Amino acid sequence: xxxxxxxxxxxxxxxxxxAAMRPFLEDEYFNPSSAxxxxxxxxxxxxxxxxxxAAALGGVAADEVLFTSCATESLNAALFGAVRANAARRHVxxxxxxxxxxxxxxxxLARDGLEVEFLPVDRAGRIDPRALVRAVRPDTLIVALMxxxxxxxxxxxxxxxxxxTKEIDPSVLFLTDATQTMGKLPLDLTGELAAVDLLAFSxxxxxxxxxxxxxxVRRGARVRPFMVGGHQESGRRAGTENVASIVAxxxxxxxxxxxxxxxxxRVRRLRDRLEEGLLARLPCVEVNGAGAERLPNTLNLSxxxxxGEGMLFELNRHGICASSGSACTSGSLEPSHVxxxxxxxxxxxxxxxxxSFSRYNADEDVDRVLAAFPDIVGGLRRLSPYWDPxxxxxxxxxxxxxxx
Amino acid sequence: MAWEYSEKTKQIFMDAxxxxxxxxxxxxxxxxxxxxxxxIACGDALRFTFRVERHxxxxxxxxxxxxxxxxxxxxxxxxxxxxxxxxxxxxxxxxVGALKITNHDIVEFLEGLPEQKIHCSVMGAEALEAAVFNWxxxxxxxxxxxxxxxxxxxxxxxxxxxxxxxxSEPYIxxxxxxxxxxxxxxxTGAIKAGGACTSCHHKPGGxxxxxxxxxxxxxxxxxxxxxxxxxxxxxxxAGVAAAxxxxxxxxxxxxxxxxxxxxxxxxxxxxxxxxDLELVDVKxxxxxxxxxxxxxxxxxxTQTMKLMVERTLKEMxxxxxxxxxx
Numbered sequence: 104x105x106x107x108x109x110x111x112x113x114x115x116x117x118x119x120x121x122a123a124m125r126p127f128l129e130d131e132y133f134n135p136s137s138a139x140x141x142x143x144x145x146x147x148x149x150x151x152x153x154x155x156x157a158a159a160l161g162g163v164a165a166d167e168v169l170f171t172s173c174a175t176e177s178l179n180a181a182l183f184g185a186v187r188a189n190a191a192r193r194h195v196x197x198x199x200x201x202x203x204x205x206x207x208x209x210x211x212l213a214r215d216g217l218e219v220e221f222l223p224v225d226r227a228g229r230i231d232p233r234a235l236v237r238a239v240r241p242d243t244l245i246v247a248l249m250x251x252x253x254x255x256x257x258x259x260x261x262x263x264x265x266x267x268t269k270e271i272d273p274s275v276l277f278l279t280d281a282t283q284t285m286g287k288l289p290l291d292l293t294g295e296l297a298a299v300d301l302l303a304f305s306x307x308x309x310x311x312x313x314x315x316x317x318x319x320v321r322r323g324a325r326v327r328p329f330m331v332g333g334h335q336e337s338g339r340r341a342g343t344e345n346v347a348s349i350v351a352x353x354x355x356x357x358x359x360x361x362x363x364x365x366x367x368x369r370v371r372r373l374r375d376r377l378e379e380g381l382l383a384r385l386p387c388v389e390v391n392g393a394g395a396e397r398l399p400n401t402l403n404l405s406x407x408x409x410x411g412e413g414m415l416f417e418l419n420r421h422g423i424c425a426s427s428g429s430a431c432t433s434g435s436l437e438p439s440h441v442x443x444x445x446x447x448x449x450x451x452x453x454x455x456x457x458x459s460f461s462r463y464n465a466d467e468d469v470d471r472v473l474a475a476f477p478d479i480v481g482g483l484r485r486l487s488p489y490w491d492p493x494x495x496x497x498x499x500x501x502x503x504x505x506x507x
Numbered sequence: 508m509a510w511e512y513s514e515k516t517k518q519i520f521m522d523a524x525x526x527x528x529x530x531x532x533x534x535x536x537x538x539x540x541x542x543x544x545x546x547i548a549c550g551d552a553l554r555f556t557f558r559v560e561r562h563x564x565x566x567x568x569x570x571x572x573x574x575x576x577x578x579x580x581x582x583x584x585x586x587x588x589x590x591x592x593x594x595x596x597x598x599x600x601x602x603v604g605a606l607k608i609t610n611h612d613i614v615e616f617l618e619g620l621p622e623q624k625i626h627c628s629v630m631g632a633e634a635l636e637a638a639v640f641n642w643x644x645x646x647x648x649x650x651x652x653x654x655x656x657x658x659x660x661x662x663x664x665x666x667x668x669x670x671x672x673x674x675s676e677p678y679i680x681x682x683x684x685x686x687x688x689x690x691x692x693x694x695t696g697a698i699k700a701g702g703a704c705t706s707c708h709h710k711p712g713g714x715x716x717x718x719x720x721x722x723x724x725x726x727x728x729x730x731x732x733x734x735x736x737x738x739x740x741x742x743x744x745a746g747v748a749a750a751x752x753x754x755x756x757x758x759x760x761x762x763x764x765x766x767x768x769x770x771x772x773x774x775x776x777x778x779x780x781x782x783d784l785e786l787v788d789v790k791x792x793x794x795x796x797x798x799x800x801x802x803x804x805x806x807x808x809t810q811t812m813k814l815m816v817e818r819t820l821k822e823m824x825x826x827x828x829x830x831x832x833x
Contacts, residue, residue, distance in 0.1 A: 412581035449548040482524035488577035
């Protein structure tokens with residue numbers, strides 16, 4: 104029995120979604136661009152999926168929705184496409200805590216000679232709107248800010264930030280990465296989020312399979328196509344459509360619309376139970392993003408004086424899947440750029456652990472973590488040169504380090 | 508990322524976390540040898556202690572009878588610490604004899620380590636060296652007279668190549684030779700150098716140049732990506748009036764920015780270690796500083812801090828800034 108609490112990394116495919124996509128891997132294998140009658144099913148299914156996504160985004164026009172292969176592609180297409188369509192503007196504003204799909208693209212743009220401003224965040228992971236106002240200049244092309252952070256779940260007030268951007272200069276494009284919020288928070292692009300020009304997300308965070316994503320491009324937003332070489336998606340994203348996965352995405356979005364309200368209440372209760380339970384059982388732990396608005400499904404906890412990989416290893420032995428922002432799990436030797444931007448002290452930045460829930464989690468999952476995790480932390484802290492296991496507290500000389 | 512540890516590494520880690528009998532968790536009080544390596548900021552740290560059975564007449568015949576560790580770090584860091592203690596205790600070594608144990612022995616004992624985790628075994632070997640050095644001081648043994656050079660001093664001396672982990676040219680070059688490191692990836696795996704911001708990989712005097720120097724190879728044909736310029740550097744460059752070469756900022760504004768950068772980025776780091784810094788003067792783009800508190804008067808920290816302060820101010824305020832420690 105596996106306790107899967109890594110839903111910000113990916114989610115399991117919903118049975119309803121799998122059932123909906125299956126025909127397009129079997130009998131309805133046709134190319135939706137083909138002329139014969141048999142191909143009409145595939146073509147119609149893509150249309151239905153597009154309308155489903157458009158409806159979920161607050162009733163935008165269907166032709167404002169492009170299907171892509173993932174959120175990373177959507178974000179690349181938005182940023183590079185905007186740059187190529189607006190040669191006169193050479194300044195980009197983003198934040199220090201974006202997903203690499205934005206951060207690394209922005210760094211690449213800087214290599215091409217654009218100027219990029221990375222807005223800082225505070226200790227709770229929040230952005231200061233005044234910093235955004237000061238950052239936008241007459242030659243600013245685009246502001247790219249994520250809706251919710253994948254590591255901490257901290258939600259940026261995107262509606263306000265997009266409005267503010269347009270107040271300064273209506274021709275500045277506003278892009279938001281909604282990968283962690285699609286299906287979890289309302290995305291009303293004709294109402295509250297009317298100032299957002301570009302919005303990206305992927306399917307596999309909301310129970311569709313990997314390999315499909317979408318990009319909303321508001322009518323009139325100047326963006327050149329990223330993939331060229333075919334008439335698909337009205338020539339704005341060439342390449343034969345991934346029919347089955349697009350159908351899956353449409354179904355997953357509809358499913359999320361239907362179940363969202365009930366899921367949110369349940370998932371939030373599970374997350375809060377885990378959070379309160381762990382805080383009550385463990386000294387010297389802190390919730391990253393505490394004090395900010397956070398996604399209801401995410402708990403990012405820093406355990407002072409131990410390292411994240413050992414925790415993951417031990418959780419794995421207990422059949423619990425989670426993730427960590429520690430250097431040893433990042434593939435680089437640097438710990439999470441998000442936690443460092445939040446100035447999380449070094450005693451805690453290597454000991455971060457993220458539990459992220461989905462609608463498929465239940466109370467038993469929380470019970471299992473609550474039963475296993477305190478002993479795991481205790482075992483690793485006994486080995487730590489900074490911990491006094493006899494009194495279950497930091498050694499006196501290590502204590503000041505916690506304050507960073 | 509899935510774990511690519513050997514079964515033995517995993518078993519040793521699990522036994523250690525559960526504190527099974529025969530594991531070596533702990534710290535010996537009044538140890539005969541005490542050595543540390545790494546820091547919590549860098550992501551792993553090892554405190555290694557041993558006790559000897561003293562030989563009445565000849566300290567060189569002291570025998571290590573007990574070895575203990577405390578480790579902050581990942582699965583392999585903890586397993587490597589266990590391996591080190593087991594190897595030492597089972598060998599019946601004298602402290603000088605124990606120096607024969609290398610990081611390769613630790614890797615072998617663990618039945619292999621992933622390339623990017625080799626630094627965990629190096630950390631074990633370094634802590635052992637430090638502990639033997641400490642033992643020699645306590646027992647009045649002149650290691651140098653025995654022809655043993657523990658290079659204890661060269662880690663902080665010399666030009667810093669990897670700013671992120673504060674690793675100097677002599678240290679990296681020595682490790683390239685000792686550990687027969689042939690690629691940048693191997694260097695990063697063994698001693699972490701170049702593992703964070705990666706800017707030292709291909710810049711002049713960077714890791715590739717050190718590899719070429721040590722192994723006598725011609726520079727590779729690799730074309731590095733242009734370096735990502737920090738926004739302030741460009742802003743500063745753009746803000747210079749070409750004719751005069753002076754900053755557009757007034758001297759007051761410039762000093763204010765320096766003061767802010769020191770407050771925001773430098774002072775919090777110094778204060779963590781009980782130190783502080785005073786801004787003495789700003790003359791054009793030269794910044795005069797004085798270290799205070801625990802940092803004052805420590806020759807190593809003066810050089811390291813000057814570099815750290817300078818790097819921060821270059822990045823945050825103006826790339827032409829020069830820092831002078833008063």
